[in-house]
Amino acid sequence: MGNLSFKEKHRIPIYDDPTQINNGLVEVDTGKCTGCGFCVKACPADALVIENKLSKMPENHINECMGCGDCVAICPEDAIVVTKGYEYTGFYKTIDRGKFEWPRL
């Protein structure tokens, strides 16, 4: 995993460039989704909307998904999965992280 370079340590980017932030991503199974809207209300980042009775994450949404999984947990139909966690580059670079995993004991 990556460590911070000298330049990254000393320069905070302003994150106005979309390539500097890799937002989280959730995938909604359109076959299972009933459009109950629990996920929209549970989402802290306001990243999901209900469109045509289906939950959807609009593209180019300015509010970023953090991959917290609150929508996954609240979904009564198990229709949502987090496919990508959020990642930053530069000063706030996400370091020493591995893949997403379910609880393991």
Place this chain on the structure above:
Amino acid sequence: MEKANVIPMDDLEQLKSSYTATEEVILKRRSIRLYKKKQVPEFMINRILEAGRFAPSAGNCQPWKFIVIRDPKVIKGLTDTTIKICKIFKALIDYRFPGKRWRLPIAKFNIKMKPKDLHPVPFGAVTLIADGKLGLYHDAPTVILIFKDVRGVSNPDLDCGIAGQNMVLAAHSMGLGTCWVGFVKLAFQYVLKWKRFFGISYPYKFATSIAVGWPVGDPDGLVTRATHAVDWYENGSKKTVF
């Protein structure tokens, strides 16, 4: 990339039979942002506070003070003050929209001054709260404010965090929903009103707050989380597992 020696989630039955009641509470605890209007019974709040009282702390100095708010007017007042300050914050650092590029140097300076408060994640939240899209306490019927005693041994913030996590887990084990809310710090940091209202002065300082209520739906599911690199030193060698 070496994997940690653990039982994966694929074998659900084995996992469920092997985890303890406490582990279940920890794994299934989620931050709740959708509450019923029904008030939480007083005895449950007392039990939650007892869980916080028995938390470990440095030098057993217990550097915390809890304030329970069950008055919707007070919760709304705190929320309104925080929204006002968030609006000012947003105006100071909002450079992301076209036509506001002249704010860039000001934003850069502000971010350099407060790199943690103006991290891109809370910045998103500041914008949402200022726009009224994200409720601060999500209409929770009860709010517990945690104040630290700044004279505490070592790191009072950490002790308050430990006490808070005890309370959150206790609440979840009783079927309640909780959410950590740190943004109210702004209402105590920049305005005198609420400090005066609650009678907060030296040595108390705001640490964090917890919203407590009955969750809507069944939000206590399991989720995936990123694995973190763990270094192991054993038998004279080092390995990194995920």
